[in-house]
Amino acid sequence: MFPLRDNLVSKETPFVTFTLIGLNVLIYLWDRGWAVLGPGYLFADLAMRPEAIVQALKSGQTGPLETLFTCMFLHGNLAHLLGNMIFLLVFGPNVEHALGGLRFAGLYLVWGVAASAAHIFVDPTSVTQTLGASGAIGGVLGAYLMLFPGSQITLWIYFYETVVAAWILLGLWFIWQILLPQEGVANWAHAGGFFAGMVTILLLGGRGRLLKNVTLERDPYAEYV
Numbered sequence: 001m002f003p004l005r006d007n008l009v010s011k012e013t014p015f016v017t018f019t020l021i022g023l024n025v026l027i028y029l030w031d032r033g034w035a036v037l038g039p040g041y042l043f044a045d046l047a048m049r050p051e052a053i054v055q056a057l058k059s060g061q062t063g064p065l066e067t068l069f070t071c072m073f074l075h076g077n078l079a080h081l082l083g084n085m086i087f088l089l090v091f092g093p094n095v096e097h098a099l100g101g102l103r104f105a106g107l108y109l110v111w112g113v114a115a116s117a118a119h120i121f122v123d124p125t126s127v128t129q130t131l132g133a134s135g136a137i138g139g140v141l142g143a144y145l146m147l148f149p150g151s152q153i154t155l156w157i158y159f160y161e162t163v164v165a166a167w168i169l170l171g172l173w174f175i176w177q178i179l180l181p182q183e184g185v186a187n188w189a190h191a192g193g194f195f196a197g198m199v200t201i202l203l204l205g206g207r208g209r210l211l212k213n214v215t216l217e218r219d220p221y222a223e224y225v
Contacts, residue, residue, distance in 0.1 A: 002083070003090040006166065007152040008216045014093035016101045020108065024133055026040045027073045028081050035089050037078060046070035047129035050120040072112035074131035090153070091137075091144045098147050098210050107200055111139020111193045118192020130186050135193035138177075142197025145170040147207045170194075 032038040048071035049064070056064040075081040097103040115135020149167040174194050181187040204210055 001155055001157045003169070004092060004154045004156050004161070004204050005219075006094065006148070006154070007219045008094050009149050009219050010094055010097045010216055012097055014096045014101075014197060015089060016105045016108075017092035017096050020092070020105075020133075021088060024073055024075065024081065024085060028075050028078075031074065040074065040076070040177050043070070043074055044129075047074055047131040048116055049129060050124055050126040052127075053116075053120055054124045068113050069109060071116065071131045072109075072133050072136045075133070076131060080132060083203075084137055088133065088137050088140060093142050094148060094216065095140050095143045095153075096217070099143070101205075107143075108136050108139065111142075111196045111200070112136030113140065114196035115186075115189040115193030118195075119186045119189035121192075122188040128214075130189065132186075135186070135189040138190040138193030139197035139200070140171050141173065142194040142199075143201050145194075146201035147210065153186050 027043070028040075031040040031043045033042070046067055048067040048136065052064040055204065056062065073082065089216070092104075099107065112133070112135050115138055116130065119130060119135070145167060149165070149168045152163050153166050153169050154161055154163050174191060177187040177191040177194070201207065201210065
């Protein structure tokens with residue numbers, strides 16, 4: 001299941017969203033010596049390990065702390081990268097439009113760190129590498145839910161397109177992370193990022209304040225596929 005688009009169209013170009021996607025793709029290829037399907041090896045030491053972060057905080061070291069940021073630009077394989085970038089492309093532009101480019105860029109990093117913090121809190125002794133943009137994108141999804149709960153999202157499910165309200169899709173996504181954790185997936189990082197995105201919108205004054213001067217047009221095709 002993948003989202004294809006929402007029904008809200010902005011006339012502004014989402015430069016930050018496109019830049020984030022470009023950076024993730026560039027780093028993915030660079031990490032593999034430009035081989036699309038090859039294994040990552042160049043930046044392996046930049047993945048985050050919960051146990052290393054905990055020990056760094058206890059000892060006052062700062063080296064491993066940089067992985068809280070670097071890990072969100074690394075991906076395990078092509079499917080991991082594509083899945084994350086599709087979600088960012090669908091949900092990122094209108095969140096960026098509502099928050100403004102610079103603030104969106106900063107909050108994206110904050111949501112990624114919050115996601116890692118949630119994962120570390122749940123499993124502080126883990127020595128398994130954690131990497132991926134999913135936590136930061138979880139923040140984007142949480143912010144989107146608070147800003148545009150009634151928008152219509154077109155989904156692709158096994159070669160079939162359907163449309164569902166954002167609050168249903170994203171609400172189920174969040175519940176899935178909590179109740180149906182997947183082997184080898186940092187589900188609590190996803191949930192932590194999502195919750196951080198929701199709280200961020202509340203701290204910034206809520207959707208009414210943030211969308212007061214935001215103009216978005218509705219795409220009827222996206223509503224009635």
